Amino acid sequence: MPFDRVGGQEKAVAILRNALRNGRLAHAYLFIGPEGVGKRLTATTLFKAMNCQSPPGPGDCCEKCPSCIKVNSLNHADFIVLEPEGETIKIDQIRDMQKRLRFRPLEGGRRACILDAADCLNDAASNALLKTLEEPPQETHLFLITSRPHRLLPTILSRCQWVKFRPLSPGQIAQILQRDHSLEGEKAHFYASLAAGSVGQAVALSDRVDFEKRLDWLRFFSSLPQKSAEEIFETCERLAKEEEEIGDLLDLWKIWVRDLVVFKVRGAGATEGLINHDLLSDLERDAAKVSFDRLEGIFASISSIQKSLAFNVNKQLALETLMLGIKKESSMGH
Numbered sequence: 001m002p003f004d005r006v007g008g009q010e011k012a013v014a015i016l017r018n019a020l021r022n023g024r025l026a027h028a029y030l031f032i033g034p035e036g037v038g039k040r041l042t043a044t045t046l047f048k049a050m051n052c053q054s055p056p057g058p059g060d061c062c063e064k065c066p067s068c069i070k071v072n073s074l075n076h077a078d079f080i081v082l083e084p085e086g087e088t089i090k091i092d093q094i095r096d097m098q099k100r101l102r103f104r105p106l107e108g109g110r111r112a113c114i115l116d117a118a119d120c121l122n123d124a125a126s127n128a129l130l131k132t133l134e135e136p137p138q139e140t141h142l143f144l145i146t147s148r149p150h151r152l153l154p155t156i157l158s159r160c161q162w163v164k165f166r167p168l169s170p171g172q173i174a175q176i177l178q179r180d181h182s183l184e185g186e187k188a189h190f191y192a193s194l195a196a197g198s199v200g201q202a203v204a205l206s207d208r209v210d211f212e213k214r215l216d217w218l219r220f221f222s223s224l225p226q227k228s229a230e231e232i233f234e235t236c237e238r239l240a241k242e243e244e245e246i247g248d249l250l251d252l253w254k255i256w257v258r259d260l261v262v263f264k265v266r267g268a269g270a271t272e273g274l275i276n277h278d279l280l281s282d283l284e285r286d287a288a289k290v291s292f293d294r295l296e297g298i299f300a301s302i303s304s305i306q307k308s309l310a311f312n313v314n315k316q317l318a319l320e321t322l323m324l325g326i327k328k329e330s331s332m333g334h
Contacts, residue, residue, distance in 0.1 A: 002045050002061050006038040007176050007199075008168040015163055016046050017059035025050075026161040027136035030118075030152075031145045033165025036200020042165075043114050043143040047071060047079055050141075051109035067109065078111035084120040091124040098128070101137045111140045118144035119151035126153050133159040167197020177202055186278045187211050193275040194255065209248050217252050218279065222286050224327045232323045240316035250306050256286075257299045263287045264295075294329045301325050 003013050012031075019025045031039040048061035048068045055061060061068050070076035080100060082093050097113055105111040115121070121129065133142065133156065144160055146152065168176075173192035176199050177183040183191070183206060190211065195202035220227075220235070239246055255275050262273050263283045276283065290298075305322045309315060 002048065002063055003042075005180070006042050006045065008172040009038050009042060009165050012163050012165050013042060016042065017049070020046065020049060021059040025141055027140065028133050028142040028160040029144065030149065030157065030160035030162045031143060031165060032149050032162060033147065034167050034196070034198050035147045036195075036198035036203070037165050037168055038199070039145045039165050040114065040116055043112065043145065044071065044079075046143075047076075047110070047112040047141075050112070051076075051078070051107070067107070077106040078109065080111070080113040082113070082115045084117050088120050088122040089115065089118070089125050090122060091128050094121075094125045094128040094132075098132060101132065101140060105139050109139070111137075112143060113140065114143045114145065116145045118156075119146045119148040121152070121156075126156060130155055130159070168199060169197075170195070173197075173199050173202050177206070181206065189277070190214070190275065194251075209252070214252055215279075217249050218256050218276070218282065221253050221256060221326070222282065224323060227323075227327065229324070232327070233320060236316050236319040236323065239319055243315070246309065246315060246319070247306075250302055254299060254302050257295050257302070259283055260287045260290065261292065261295050264292065290329075298326050298329050301329075 003017065006013055016025075016029075029043075031043065033039055045061065048063070048071050049055065049059055051067045051071075052061035053065035053067050063069075063072070067076065071079055074081075080097055082089055082097060085093065101111070101113070115129075130153070136142070142160075144152070144156070149157060170189065170192040173195055174185075174188040177188035177192060178185065181188075181203060187206070191202045191206045191209075194205055224232075239249065259274050259276050260283060264287045266273065274280075274283070301322055305318050308318055
């Protein structure tokens with residue numbers, strides 16, 4: 001079933017499908033939860049179920065009828081989606097939506113308006129939206145999607161029915177990555193472990209952080225005690241020109257240090273809780289070389305450099321300081 005693709009949100013989906021089956025859908029919903037956990041997908045699937053011409057069951061959609069096909073191709077006249085233009089959703093966007101809402105649904109069914117990143121409404125747009133929430137048109141349902149409800153006006157919050165979406169487990173995200181994005185098992189597990197409960201974040205990471213490049217950076221980290229100062233300086237000079245690569249590198253190193261601590265606590269053979277669990281032999285080798293105190297110091301150094309880079313410090317100098325410090329910490333052993 002299409003709703004099955006909204007992985008890990010069984011409670012939210014059940015609330016909405018029951019409301020649809022019982023004819024009790026609210027005019028305005030606030031979908032709250034982390035980014036990339038299925039809020040927009042749920043709203044879209046619910047709209048298809050509202051208008052499906054051949055539903056396989058109550059509160060479901062077929063994905064094959066003209067209405068479902070139009071939604072999937074973003075060509076349904078009664079399916080309105082607003083997103084920020086630049087950094088905000090502007091009043092002109094709300095006014096354009098309101099003009100469309102003056103008429104009955106064009107295709108004879110129900111209409112849905114999705115405001116994705118609704119917390120980006122500017123003040124004028126927020127006040128304009130209130131008029132629609134106070135006097136909602138018939139057969140029209142608004143879905144305000146946000147991960148930051150505190151940024152919305154209290155008057156908007158009070159006029160919506162709240163539905164909460166939860167972060168997904170790494171296992172759930174890995175399944176979705178394998179099913180919908182054709183990622184292999186180890187890759188799916190790795191990106192899912194980094195994604196903080198968000199499929200969207202996992203997909204973005206899979207596009208940006210090359211799985212094999214991860215191996216190169218982790219092995220470079222492990223070999224820092226043996227690297228000469230000249231090799232470190234050359235690497236830092238190259239890295240300083242690639243701002244995004246610096247961020248990925250530091251994140252990967254922090255995860256590696258975290259895995260080393262987990263490995264030392266749980267011992268050889270225990271893979272539970274490890275993000276880089278496909279690199280057990282490397283973890284075992286590195287964990288034997290460095291004490292808990294040294295690992296804590298290295299982790300703190302990486303975090304400190306990450307904070308300083310946010311203030312436009314000299315990137316090359318910051319990286320050199322970090323790598324030479326890690327080389328010293330690692331060389332000191334247990």
